[in-house]
Amino acid sequence: MTIKSGSNRGTIKTILTLFGTRPEIIKLAPVIWAIERRRDIWRSVTVSSSQHTDLLRPFIREFGISIDHDLAVMTPGQTPNAVLARVIEAIEPLLLTERPDLVLVQGDTTTAIAGALAAFYARIPVAHVEAGLRTGNRYSPFPEEMNRRLITQLADLHFAATSNNVEILIAEGVQKNCIVLTGNPVVDALQHILARSTASPSLSKLLDSITNKRLIVLTTHRRENFGEVMSSHLKALRRFVERHQDIELVFPVHPNPSVRAVVDAEFTGAERVHCIEPLEYADFLHLLSRAWLVVSDSGGVQEEAPSLGKPLLVLRDTTERPEVLDCGIGRLVGHSGERLEEMLETALVDKTWLSIVSTTENPFGKGDAGEKIASAIEQFLTAGEGDIS
Missing domain, CATH: 3.40.50.2000 (Glycogen Phosphorylase B;)
Structure with missing residues (x-):
């Protein structure tokens, strides 16, 4: 043709x-x-x-x-x-x-x-x-x-x-x-949405219930993390949250059955872990904007976190966005739950990292x-x- x-x-x-x-x-x-x-x-x-x-x-x-x-x-x-x-x-x-x-x-x-x-x-x-x-x-x-x-x-x-x-x-x-x-253009979209929206009543209620807590926002759905890798990551996050009373975790769960099965196995009954349905984009951005720390394997989140000045732990062993690492906003975790746990503990005490993140220019544009x-x-x-x- x-x-x-x-x-x-x-x-x-x-x-x-x-x-x-x-x-x-x-x-x-x-x-x-x-x-x-x-x-x-x-x-x-x-x-x-x-x-x-x-x-x-x-x-x-x-x-x-x-x-x-x-x-x-x-x-x-x-x-x-x-x-x-x-x-x-x-x-x-x-x-x-x-x-x-x-x-x-x-x-x-x-x-x-x-x-x-x-x-x-x-x-x-x-x-x-x-x-x-x-x-x-x-x-x-x-x-x-x-x-x-x-x-x-x-x-x-x-x-x-x-x-x-x-x-x-x-x-x-x-x-x-x-x-x-x-x-x-994700930066364009993010700025457009945040300038024209507020958090929905349901998200506002959730965020109000965890005021004065350090909020971790989690997303994970990549195929290479299915199974044992995702399970080890979620186990590490659960242990970390349970050790620290001032930490809350919110996880908009991807609908893929391979994700939901692991979430049900590892997060059922977990204290201060809020597994919620996928959010509309405006709500997701408002959730990210309230985060103390973002933990994700998403490519898009690697661009959104710098746009919002939020520190990021990347649940992957490679990234096609090295700029997020080079500018200091992101850190590469890999597939080890033990390494993730160590990096979460480091984030609690590493005040320098948080300071760098809040003042770094967005590498993905204006x-x-x-x-x-x-x-x-x-x-x-x-x-x-x-x-x-």
Whole structure:
């Protein structure tokens, strides 16, 4: 299949933005807003794969994003291969009917690699938000590390969040004039939400009940942590909370059954451990803003913690965001529960760390990434696809 991008709509260009998970819509929302502010020159088409279903819908509402097409690809127990195949199959007729001038994807999900591959097959330019993240280990995180490497090979336009990401792309052979340093649009989204919201009554009630306590906010859901690794982390956190009466832990639990089974086994009956349902994004940010310490294996939280000036323990043995470690805000725990326990105790007495975190400049930008990305797309399309220098 080959599609000539650019329909006969005069000077109006069509940009198709594809997403399917919660992190994707959080980071693409500021870009979509910036695209839709240019309605005199662009037509915005938004497509959801619904790779995440219940987790995705509240964020779409929260950000005021309208979905033009829902691929609805998910079925119970689906493998990554099945998701990949279903997204490619479902988006092919859309590319034929919408005839976009550019397909925009974000990050490293199965939806993103499927969209980039389908657009490449159709000879439609691909733009990649959050390009150049690498751990150096093709199996960690799995399969995300390989997904983002492959998207780099398919993309025509690369939006890098940090100068380190730019250097990685250049070292891999990407032409410098196809890379734009933009910052990360998660900062835009975070600032937008916090400026326009307050904590919900239910979250406010929980936070009021633990006033004057040191609050740990926990998130963990990555595939490589399932089973014994996650169990050891939760055991360490439980012991730490039980030893210190002034510590409370709040854990919005991911709906994945592999996560919930471990949580039920390790946290049932635990004192001062509050396991709650996943939060809407505004509430999650308000929860993070009250944290004394954040403990997480999430890539997005590695960007949100610096944006809020919160110290972070990263429950992974590698990270594609070394900036959070280099600036001193984050510390890498690895997969050992014993090491996590030691690092939690250190955090109690390490006043220097907390001081550094509160004054460190956010390595992921200032909150203007959405506009930078839209401006670069405009230059790319105006220049005739291929030169944004």
